[in-house]
Amino acid sequence: MVHVYTGYTDDLKARYNKHQNGFVKATKHRRPLKLIYYEAYEAELDARRREVYLKGGNGKSALKMQLKEVLSLIDNKG
Incomplete structure (x- = not known):
């Protein structure tokens, strides 16, 4: 199952580390990420406008569909 987390940050590396180390409630139970x-x-x-779009119905659906397609291609390559 694909879980998608969408969020804004001005420091991707630091934000990723917070998620990976369990400091973010939304992703703490899904580690490792x-x-x-x-x-x-x-x-x-x-960036904030894009975040709002991706968290909404149409944007969220489109992103999940796109990611599922890409992930299935990766899985099929082995």
Whole structure:
């Protein structure tokens, strides 16, 4: 099963480490984690707008479908 966490940060490495070390309630019970995708934006406003979209119905569905397709391709390659 694919679990998707969507969030904004200005320091990806530090945020990933917090998640990986169990300091984030939303992902603490799903460790170890694997970062498979991220998007970077110059403007914070653009990043926050994208986060809101991806957390909503259409954006969330589209992202999950895209990730499932990519992960199935990876699994099939062995």
